[in-house]
Each structure stands twice: as structure tokens, then as C-alpha cells.
Amino acid sequence: MKGKFIAAALILGSLLSLNVHAQVKLNGAGATFPYIIYSKWFDLYHKKTGIEFNYQSIGSGGGVKQVTEGTVDFGASDAFLSDEQLSEIKGKRGTEVLHIPTVMGAVVVSYNLPSVGDGLQLTPDVLADIFLGKVKMWNDGRIKKINKGKNLPKRPILVVHRSDGSGTTSIFTDYLSKVSKNWEKKVGMGKAVNWPIGLGGKGNDGVAGLVKQTEGSIGYVELAYAVQNNLPYASLKNKAGQYVKPSFEAVSAAAAGFLNDMPADLRVSIVNASGKDSYPIAGLTWLLVYQNMKDKTKAKALHDFLLWALDEGEQYAKGLHYAPLPDEVIALCKKQIAKIALK
Amino acid sequence: MSLSMQDHNDQRSGQQAVRPAARALSLGGMFRKNPGDLIFENVTRFFAFIVLALVVLMVYEMTVQSWPSIQHFGFSFVSSSDWDPVNDLYGALPFIYGTLFSSLGALLLAVPLSVGVAIFLSEIAPGWLEQPLSMLVELLAAIPSIVYGLFGIFVMVPWLQTDIQPFLIEEFGWMPLFEGAPYGFGMLAAILILTIMILPIITSISRDVMRAIPDTQREAAMALGATRWEAIRIVLTGSKSGILSAALLGLGRAVGETMAVTMVIGNSADISISVLNPAHTMASVLANEFAEATSQLYVSSLIEIALLLFVMTLILNAIARGIVWRITKRYGAVAA
Numbered sequence: 001m002k003g004k005f006i007a008a009a010l011i012l013g014s015l016l017s018l019n020v021h022a023q024v025k026l027n028g029a030g031a032t033f034p035y036i037i038y039s040k041w042f043d044l045y046h047k048k049t050g051i052e053f054n055y056q057s058i059g060s061g062g063g064v065k066q067v068t069e070g071t072v073d074f075g076a077s078d079a080f081l082s083d084e085q086l087s088e089i090k091g092k093r094g095t096e097v098l099h100i101p102t103v104m105g106a107v108v109v110s111y112n113l114p115s116v117g118d119g120l121q122l123t124p125d126v127l128a129d130i131f132l133g134k135v136k137m138w139n140d141g142r143i144k145k146i147n148k149g150k151n152l153p154k155r156p157i158l159v160v161h162r163s164d165g166s167g168t169t170s171i172f173t174d175y176l177s178k179v180s181k182n183w184e185k186k187v188g189m190g191k192a193v194n195w196p197i198g199l200g201g202k203g204n205d206g207v208a209g210l211v212k213q214t215e216g217s218i219g220y221v222e223l224a225y226a227v228q229n230n231l232p233y234a235s236l237k238n239k240a241g242q243y244v245k246p247s248f249e250a251v252s253a254a255a256a257g258f259l260n261d262m263p264a265d266l267r268v269s270i271v272n273a274s275g276k277d278s279y280p281i282a283g284l285t286w287l288l289v290y291q292n293m294k295d296k297t298k299a300k301a302l303h304d305f306l307l308w309a310l311d312e313g314e315q316y317a318k319g320l321h322y323a324p325l326p327d328e329v330i331a332l333c334k335k336q337i338a339k340i341a342l343k
Numbered sequence: 344m345s346l347s348m349q350d351h352n353d354q355r356s357g358q359q360a361v362r363p364a365a366r367a368l369s370l371g372g373m374f375r376k377n378p379g380d381l382i383f384e385n386v387t388r389f390f391a392f393i394v395l396a397l398v399v400l401m402v403y404e405m406t407v408q409s410w411p412s413i414q415h416f417g418f419s420f421v422s423s424s425d426w427d428p429v430n431d432l433y434g435a436l437p438f439i440y441g442t443l444f445s446s447l448g449a450l451l452l453a454v455p456l457s458v459g460v461a462i463f464l465s466e467i468a469p470g471w472l473e474q475p476l477s478m479l480v481e482l483l484a485a486i487p488s489i490v491y492g493l494f495g496i497f498v499m500v501p502w503l504q505t506d507i508q509p510f511l512i513e514e515f516g517w518m519p520l521f522e523g524a525p526y527g528f529g530m531l532a533a534i535l536i537l538t539i540m541i542l543p544i545i546t547s548i549s550r551d552v553m554r555a556i557p558d559t560q561r562e563a564a565m566a567l568g569a570t571r572w573e574a575i576r577i578v579l580t581g582s583k584s585g586i587l588s589a590a591l592l593g594l595g596r597a598v599g600e601t602m603a604v605t606m607v608i609g610n611s612a613d614i615s616i617s618v619l620n621p622a623h624t625m626a627s628v629l630a631n632e633f634a635e636a637t638s639q640l641y642v643s644s645l646i647e648i649a650l651l652l653f654v655m656t657l658i659l660n661a662i663a664r665g666i667v668w669r670i671t672k673r674y675g676a677v678a679a
Contacts, residue, residue, distance in 0.1 A: 058634060059635045060635060061634060061635040061636055064637065065637075158524075158526065163605070163611075163623075163631045164630075164631040164632060164634065165631070165634065187429065188429035190428050190429040191635045192632055192635065192636075193428065193429050194425070194427035194428070194429065194430075194612075198621075199526060199529075199610070200609060200611055200621070200623075201610070202605055202606065202610065202630075206606070209496060210528065213496070213504075213527070214504070214526065214527065
């Protein structure tokens with residue numbers, strides 16, 4: 001009799017504790033770029049701890065909106081928040097928002113020139129002038145000069161850009177604005193800009209598709225898309241004067257190149273990084289978390305998840321075509337995570 | 344505010360509709376009217392007004408949300424062609440132009456084609472051919488627009504790029520309509536895709552309308568010694584208003600089509616007379632830019648485009664109704 005009672009209590013207890021676990025459910029929304037690795041992380045972490053994640057990849061802009069309105073527990077964005085956005089959230093939600101970088105990506109300049117094949121080289125000013133519509137032909141003297149021995153055709157250059165607002169465009173135009181005064185003045189940087197010339201494709205796949213189909217075209221896509229679509233991509237001359245081919249190592253080198261200038265809140269653009277191995281068009285993507293959440297169970301769950309992601313999760317990055325954060329940056333992230341109020 | 348507007352509408356309509364019921368009461372007392380009928384009447388009335396309330400609510404919400412942009416840009420929103428999110432400057436002219444150009448172009452190609460198909464189906468084709476052919480036409484309407492978009496990207500655009508456009512440039516390049524480089528992507532691709540997409544709706548409605556013309560008319564024409572073409576012309580005259588409303592329904596679909604168009608039109612906010620150049624439409628700019636629009640003015644400008652698109656469809660429909668009404672009156676047509 002007594003044994004039965006204990007058994008029943010045990011079963012009941014285990015059921016209850018299961019319930020407690022199942023009740024922690026974190027809602028997030030934001031960037032599409034890191035969606036693949038985030039869903040991998042959420043899935044693994046759910047299996048490990050029972051904590052459920054619900055992530056809507058509606059775009060960085062939408063993520064920021066939802067964080068501002070307080071309809072999610074965390075957000076995700078490919079662009080860091082401005083001071084105005086931060087103070088708006090503080091006014092509405094009564095708490096600071098922390099930026100936690102998770103992985104990095106590179107934007108590569110892809111092209112379709114069968115007579116050249118792999119290995120086109122570009123300098124920042126030539127790249128900017130191509131996208132400004134000033135360098136119009138592939139056999140332009142300025143392109144020839146930096147690609148000696150390559151068979152550059154007498155073909156017009158067809159510029160392809162994103163038609164939808166995106167973090168990729170933001171990183172790319174950020175770079176062009178930093179390397180070209182003319183670009184900064186005429187176009188500027190943003191998730192969507194007023195393109196002087198070219199065709200627009202929707203999404204990375206849209207641009208990759210346009211480039212793949214149109215001989216003589218040039219466009220920018222996430223590294224992963226260029227790799228998956230077997231598109232050739234150009235080496236770019238970086239700040240140190242070296243031509244660097246985009247790779248995960250070159251992106252990590254770019255982040256490391258910014259280590260000394262990294263602000264404590266980790267809101268930093270890593271385009272045009274110094275260091276001879278750095279690829280110049282790279283960017284971080286961030287999770288946006290409230291420093292002071294009302295629900296402390298959720299705060300604790302999010303806190304533990306972030307630590308797990310940086311310690312255990314980063315190893316999955318390369319396999320999914322993301323560049324992992326360098327250890328030095330992870331150490332800085334942990335300082336930010338420690339700020340999450342747990343009590 | 345929106346709720347009170349709804350209430351107001353409900354009340355007004357309620358008053359009008361109560362009148363016949365009230366007359367019934369005064370004539371025969373409460374028991375004349377079956378209570379079941381009364382409930383049914385009111386339930387359907389409620390459903391009907393949900394539709395009206397939805398439209399009112401949508402217009403109201405869009406107006407409120409686009410108010411910052413309406414105030415900031417005023418009329419220049421529809422007359423300016425600068426679309427520059429970096430400097431928060433918005434002008435919708437290229438999108439309005441692109442929507443009108445692509446839809447009207449598609450209509451121009453689709454109407455003769457559809458009417459031809461419809462004539463064949465209703466007047467000429469033998470039964471064993473008519474059935475499967477009609478089904479195929481209707482099947483075209485069931486294909487999701489993203490599939491049309493993929494077909495556009497992978498089949499039509501390369502074809503335009505390598506065969507059609509070089510030919511057009513070579514032979515007709517002196518016309519501003521065919522000036523430019525053969526990108527494949529652009530206005531022409533969008534017009535062709537839209538033509539295929541609106542073909543089924545125009546065809547099947549036109550066919551039904553022609554079938555509705557009584558056989559006695561055809562027989563009378565034949566008896567008077569008319570040729571087949573002359574008999575068909577009589578059928579066409581009778582179904583004019585129906586064909587016209589079919590065309591306008593097709594136009595409505597073309598104006599609102601988003602996915603397939605954005606995949607082939609090139610998405611570049613330029614105004615050009617040449618069908619070879621990339622362009623942009625109102626629906627495609629919404630689909631492209633809404634998700635990542637951050638500044639308040641940006642979002643508000645996009646919503647104003649949505650409002651304009653809504654108004655545009657409304658005007659088109661009103662014109663359609665007007666024309667149909669006039670023609671019906673003049674010819675006393677059989678079909679509506």
C-alpha cells in the first residue's frame with residue numbers, strides 16, 4: 001500500500017517536472033540570414049533541455065519592430081540598432097537591449113564570365129564604379145589593369161542587386177560607402193537603396209539565379225549561395241592591399257581585425273577590416289535580448305541557451321556555411337550575456 | 344473610430360431593410376412572418392455587411408497608416424519618381440507606371456487571343472475536342488503564380504534573351520518601344536507572363552457568355568444566308584458586354600499579380616517606354632520591401648502604395664461596371 005503510494009507520487013512528480021520544463025517557451029523573430037543555424041541550435045537545445053523555441057524568420061526589420069513592441073522574448077537582426085532605436089525600446093519596454101553576435105557571413109561579388117572563369121580580381125574603387133554605372137564594359141582599361149592575362153570580353157556589364165530590403169544589401173552598401181566617397185554621396189548605405197543602375201532579384205536566390213543565367217552580369221550574394229550555385233566570385237583588394245578570396249577564415253580574420261576597435265556593446269560593422277588576411281565585405285548577425293526581462297524563468301533559459309550556443313553551437317557554423325566567431329569575440333559576448341538580469 | 348463607422352453603416356442599412364418587414368407586420372400581425380425566415384434574413388444580412396465592413400475597415404486602416412506619408416509628400420508622392428529609402432524620399436510614379444504598362448500590355452495581347460479561343464470553343468470545335476480543351480484552359484487558371492514565375496525565369500527569360508529580343512532589337516530597334524539591351528528580364532517578360540495568366544479567366548467567361556446566346560439567333564442568321572463568320576459576328580455583338588467584363592476581370596488580376604511579375608520584371612524603379620528595360624510594379628515593390636522597411640515614413644509610403652493600388656482597382660471596376668451597363672442598355676444583351 002505504502003509502496004504504491006510512493007510510486008504514484010513519483011510518477012506524478014515526474015509528470016509535473018516534465019510540465020515545468022515544457023512550459024518554458026521562448027518566442028523570437030527576425031533575420032532570415034541566420035535562420036538555418038538558429039533552427040539547428042533551437043532543435044538541439046530543445047532535445048537537450050526541453051526548452052521550446054518558436055522563431056519566425058520574418059526579416060531583421062520585423063524582428064526589431066517586434067522587440068520594440070514587446071511581442072517576442074528575443075529578436076534577431078543583421079544590422080545593429082541605432083541609438084534612437086535603443087532609446088525608443090527603453091522608453092516603451094523599460095529595459096536596455098543587448099546585442100549578442102552569433103555567427104558571421106560574407107557578401108561575395110559574383111559574376112558570370114565564361115571566358116574568364118574563376119579568379120577575377122577587383123579593387124574597391126572599380127567595384128564602386130561598376131555599381132555606379134561608370135565602368136560599363138568588361139574590357140574597360142581599369143578592369144584589365146588589375147586582371148592581367150585574363151580574357152575579358154567586350155561585353156556590357158549587367159549589374160544585379162537585391163530588390164527586397166535585406167541585411168546583405170546593408171553590408172554591401174556599407175562597404176561601398178566606406179571605400180567610395182562618390183557612392184556615399186550619391187547612394188549611401190541601407191537595407192534598400194536607390195540603385196543607379198541594374199536589375200533587381202528577390203532574395204539571395206533571386207540574385208544568384210539572375211547572375212547564373214545572364215552572361216556578363218555581376219551581383220552580390222551571401223557566400224553560401226555562391227558556393228551552392230557554383231558561381232565564381234571575385235577576390236577583393238582589402239585595406240592592407242592584398243587580394244583576398246572570400247572564405248570562412250578570411251571572415252573570421254576580419255572580425256579579429258576589428259578586435260581593438262570593438263565597442264563594449266558589440267555594435268560594430270566589420271566591413272573594410274584591417275589585417276592582411278581579412279575579407280573586406282563581412283558582417284555579424286546579432287540576437288537582441290532584453291537586459292531585464294519580467295519573466296525570470298525565461299531570462300534564465302535564454303541566458304543558458306546563449307552560453308550553450310557560443311560554447312557548443314559554434315561548431316555547426318561551417319557545415320551550414322556560416323563563419324564562426326573567433327574566440328576573442330566569444331569572450332566579449334559572454335561579458336554581455338552576464339548582464340542579463342536573472343533575479 | 345473604425346468601429347463606430349461600422350456601427351453607423353449597420354444602423355443605416357438596418358433602417359432601410361426593416362421597412363418591408365414593418366409593412367408585413369402592420370398588414371397581418373406578427374404571425375404572418377415565419378420566425379425562421381426572419382432569423383435567416385438577418386443572419387444573411389449580417390454576413391453581407393461583414394463584407395462591407397471589411398472593405399471600410401481596410402480603407403480606413405490604410406488611410407490612417409499612410410497618413411504620415413500623405414501629409415509629408417502630398418501630391419508629389421504620385422508625381423515624383425525618386426524612391427530613395429536612404430534619404431527617406433518616396434515617389435511612387437515608377438511603380439504606378441509599371442503596373443499600368445504591364446497590365447494594359449498583357450490585356451492587349453490576351454483579349455484577341457482569348458476571344459479567339461473562346462470562339463473556337465463555343466462555335467467551332469467539335470464536342471470531343473471542346474471538352475478537353477476547355478479543361479486545359481481552366482487548368483491554366485489553377486496553376487499557382489509562383490510556378491508561372493519559375494517558368495518565366497527558367498524557360499521564357501532565356502528564350503527572350505537569346506532569340507526574341509536580339510531579333511526585336513535588330514529589326515525594330517529604331518522604335519523606342521524596342522530600344523535597349525537583351526536582358527531577358529524586364530517589362531516584356533512581365534507582359535508575356537501576365538498574358539498567359541489572364542488568358543484562362545477571359546477565355547472561360549467569354550466562352551460561357553457566347554454559349555448563353557440562344558441557338559435561335561445563329562439559326563436565324565444561317566437561314567438568312569449568313570456565312571459562318573457573319574453568324575459568329577452576331578454572337579459576338581450579343582456577348583460584347585460579357586467579353587468586356589471578362590477582360591476587365593483579367594485586368595484586375597494583372598494589376599494585382601505579385602509573385603510571378605516580381606520574378607521576371609527586373610525590379611528596377613525606372614520609367615521607360617521600352618519593353619526591354621527592367622521595371623517595377625506597385626504589388627512587387629510591396630512584396631519586396633515591406634518586410635525590411637524600418638523608418639516610419641518608409642512603411643507609411645509603402646502602405647500608401649497599397650492604398651493607391653486599392654483605389655486603382657476600385658476605379659477600374661467602376662469603369663468596367665459603367666461600360667457593361669451602357670452596352671447592356673444599348674444592345675439589350677442576353678448575357679451579363
